[in-house]
Amino acid sequence: MAAITRSNKNNIPIAFWPLLALTLLGIGLAIYRLVVGLGVSTNMSDHYPWGIWITVDLFLIPVAGAAFTISLLSYFLGREDYHSIIRPAVLAGFLGYGVVGVLLFLDIGRWPQFYNIFVPGYINLHSFLEEVSLCVTLYTLILILEIAPVFLEKWGYTVPIRWIQRGIFVIAGAGIVLSMLHQSSLGSMFLLMSHKLHPLWWTPALPLLFYLQAVYTGLGATAIAVKLIWKAMGLPIDRVLFRRIGQAMSINLMLYAAIKVGDWMGAGEIPLLLRPDAFGYLAWFQFLIGIVLPLGILLSKLVGHTSGPFWAGVFALIGTFIERLVVSWIGLAEPNPVSYIPSFTEIFITIGMIAGGVLIYGAVVRYFKLFPDPEHAHA
Amino acid sequence: MTLSRRDFFKAAGLAIGGALITAGPAQASTGEADPNEYAAMLYDATMCVGCNACTNACRQWNKTTAEPDARLLYDAPKELSADTWTMIQLYQGESETSFVKRQCMHCVSPACVSGCPVQALQKTAEGPVTYDQERCIGCRYCMYACPFHVPRFEWGTAQFPVIAKCTLCADRLKDGLQTACAERCPTSALIFGKRGDLIADAEKRISENPARYVNHLYGKDDAGGTSVMYLSGVPFEKLGLEDLGTTPIPEISEGTANILLPGILVGGPLLLGMIRMTAKRGGWEDTWPL
Numbered sequence: 001m002a003a004i005t006r007s008n009k010n011n012i013p014i015a016f017w018p019l020l021a022l023t024l025l026g027i028g029l030a031i032y033r034l035v036v037g038l039g040v041s042t043n044m045s046d047h048y049p050w051g052i053w054i055t056v057d058l059f060l061i062p063v064a065g066a067a068f069t070i071s072l073l074s075y076f077l078g079r080e081d082y083h084s085i086i087r088p089a090v091l092a093g094f095l096g097y098g099v100v101g102v103l104l105f106l107d108i109g110r111w112p113q114f115y116n117i118f119v120p121g122y123i124n125l126h127s128f129l130e131e132v133s134l135c136v137t138l139y140t141l142i143l144i145l146e147i148a149p150v151f152l153e154k155w156g157y158t159v160p161i162r163w164i165q166r167g168i169f170v171i172a173g174a175g176i177v178l179s180m181l182h183q184s185s186l187g188s189m190f191l192l193m194s195h196k197l198h199p200l201w202w203t204p205a206l207p208l209l210f211y212l213q214a215v216y217t218g219l220g221a222t223a224i225a226v227k228l229i230w231k232a233m234g235l236p237i238d239r240v241l242f243r244r245i246g247q248a249m250s251i252n253l254m255l256y257a258a259i260k261v262g263d264w265m266g267a268g269e270i271p272l273l274l275r276p277d278a279f280g281y282l283a284w285f286q287f288l289i290g291i292v293l294p295l296g297i298l299l300s301k302l303v304g305h306t307s308g309p310f311w312a313g314v315f316a317l318i319g320t321f322i323e324r325l326v327v328s329w330i331g332l333a334e335p336n337p338v339s340y341i342p343s344f345t346e347i348f349i350t351i352g353m354i355a356g357g358v359l360i361y362g363a364v365v366r367y368f369k370l371f372p373d374p375e376h377a378h379a
Numbered sequence: 380m381t382l383s384r385r386d387f388f389k390a391a392g393l394a395i396g397g398a399l400i401t402a403g404p405a406q407a408s409t410g411e412a413d414p415n416e417y418a419a420m421l422y423d424a425t426m427c428v429g430c431n432a433c434t435n436a437c438r439q440w441n442k443t444t445a446e447p448d449a450r451l452l453y454d455a456p457k458e459l460s461a462d463t464w465t466m467i468q469l470y471q472g473e474s475e476t477s478f479v480k481r482q483c484m485h486c487v488s489p490a491c492v493s494g495c496p497v498q499a500l501q502k503t504a505e506g507p508v509t510y511d512q513e514r515c516i517g518c519r520y521c522m523y524a525c526p527f528h529v530p531r532f533e534w535g536t537a538q539f540p541v542i543a544k545c546t547l548c549a550d551r552l553k554d555g556l557q558t559a560c561a562e563r564c565p566t567s568a569l570i571f572g573k574r575g576d577l578i579a580d581a582e583k584r585i586s587e588n589p590a591r592y593v594n595h596l597y598g599k600d601d602a603g604g605t606s607v608m609y610l611s612g613v614p615f616e617k618l619g620l621e622d623l624g625t626t627p628i629p630e631i632s633e634g635t636a637n638i639l640l641p642g643i644l645v646g647g648p649l650l651l652g653m654i655r656m657t658a659k660r661g662g663w664e665d666t667w668p669l
Binding site: 111119 | 528648
């Protein structure tokens with residue numbers, strides 16, 4: 001990571017070449033997929049109509065939700081110390097949503113008429129998938145506005161920056177409302193599947209659970225990213241900020257845990273937890289590793305060290321990944337199950353698009369001012 | 380790609396405005412029509428001889444391709460597919476045996492219609508759940524939404540695959556014809572009629588011959604009611620007709636949409652505004668722990 005600092009502008013970091021190769025491979029495969037159709041290029045089937053792309057999307061959206069959580073804390077709860085991480089968080093959010101958008105576009109079989117989701121006469125407002133599509137699109141536009149000053153200031157356009165700054169509360173506020181909508185709607189999408197999704201995961205509270213999960217996952221991702229990047233760039237890490245991130249995380253983890261356990265008990269699903277099958281084990285694993293462990297870390301003295309929120313973030317992300325994996329893929333029962341292993345094309349398109357996102361992030365870090373200068377950073 | 384920016388904002392504005400307007404108890408998928416008047420089919424498994432005439436009638440009318448066995452001698456689909464919209468399956472138990480016909484159930488409150496983002500799937504006033512490939516974006520949400528595992532996708536070599544399923548011969552109904560499969564059935568195991576009339580007929584059969592039937596007309600109330608209904612001599616679960624309860628599948632989802640969407644769109648900005656006002660007065664600095 002040290003290689004991407006602005007100090008050695010003339011050296012191309014070693015990581016650049018493999019990332020570029022993966023990105024180009026991904027773009028090539030994406031074009032191939034668009035030309036030949038889903039049946040030829042993927043291993044999805046009538047038994048697994050959704051594959052790895054949807055699972056990755058469902059995981060990336062809460063991770064990229066970091067931008068929305070940090071906006072909320074910074075712009076509305078008046079926490080000045082979050083300002084130092086708004087830019088890196090918003091850019092990560094924008095690129096995360098960019099990857100999600102590309103993967104969703106590649107995932108729809110009839111992509112030449114994707115714009116039907118915007119046609120007023122076609123829009124179905126009872127469909128949470130429609131709602132997610134509209135919100136994610138609008139939110140990506142909001143993120144462009146939020147991140148635009150990074151580029152505008154470099155190129156010397158001061159007037160539009162002033163407009164954006166004047167409207168930042170409206171812009172950020174709209175982003176927060178859109179995030180609340182689509183992060184919860186992502187869970188609501190599975191409300192229709194009460195007879196297919198495993199009962200340990202299906203609950204009418206799915207929208208609330210997905211929303212809370214997005215908040216603590218976004219915060220966890222922020223802690224991870226800030227620790228790694230700040231360390232690599234030699235910036236002083238703000239311990240108070242880390243403690244605050246940790247505390248905000250723990251509140252949302254506790255709410256999630258309470259609702260989850262309450263739902264298991266209320267629906268009489270405790271026997272399913274005690275059953276020695278894959279889903280029982282997965283539910284335990286997700287709850288212990290993804291909820292209890294990070295909560296334990298954050299409620300201990302470790303919350304005062306940067307490694308506390310960092311490791312809590314790592315474990316929370318693992319838990320979130322398991323939940324999204326079960327809900328969108330392995331927990332959806334079909335009769336006569338057949339196996340689904342993602343095809344080469346599916347896997348390397350996914351890797352390629354994420355590599356592309358990382359490349360762009362690195363390029364922006366290198367050529368634009370995303371982080372506070374070390375001498376001006378307040379501890 | 381041809382979408383102009385103006386169209387986009389128009390759509391977005393309409394979407395948000397529309398979400399507020401539909402805050403009422405509107406249920407798009409149930410419609411206004413009387414379910415008893417819907418075109419419907421009754422399948423009596425005890426009368427079916429498994430001849431597959433229905434499968435072939437469907438193929439001829441809808442021009443689908445046969446799925447033959449390895450010797451290319453017999454049309455032998457194993458389950459519904461993009462090419463097989465209806466078929467007969469055989470349940471072979473230890474002491475009992477029964478055929479069962481598969482096709483779209485044409486639910487009274489279809490989950491696929493509720494989930495489809497672009498209204499490519501629609502519940503028509505006559506009863507059939509129809510599909511419009513000019514609207515469909517190929518997201519396959521309907522396949523997951525359907526509790527009967529009916530909508531299928533063209534996974535073969537199609538460049539822009541379509542969703543495929545039984546249409547209840549909507550294109551025949553409008554000419555006053557009945558469904559192709561019911562018309563062809565030689566034993567009258569499958570009959571076509573108005574849903575209300577078929578329910579009366581089926582209940583009469585059960586009461587006249589209680590030993591012959593399981594005392595349940597599957598689809599009368601199951602999953603909120605379907606337009607294709609079943610009588611059977613063996614338990615329905617064994618025929619793959621699961622106990623789905625009597626609540627319409629979309630109810631929880633649409634109820635949540637009606638509360639959450641306007642709730643967040645109105646409540647979110649209000650809450651943020653209040654937080655902002657309080658923060659401006661410095662109210663958060665001491666009290667807010669984060």
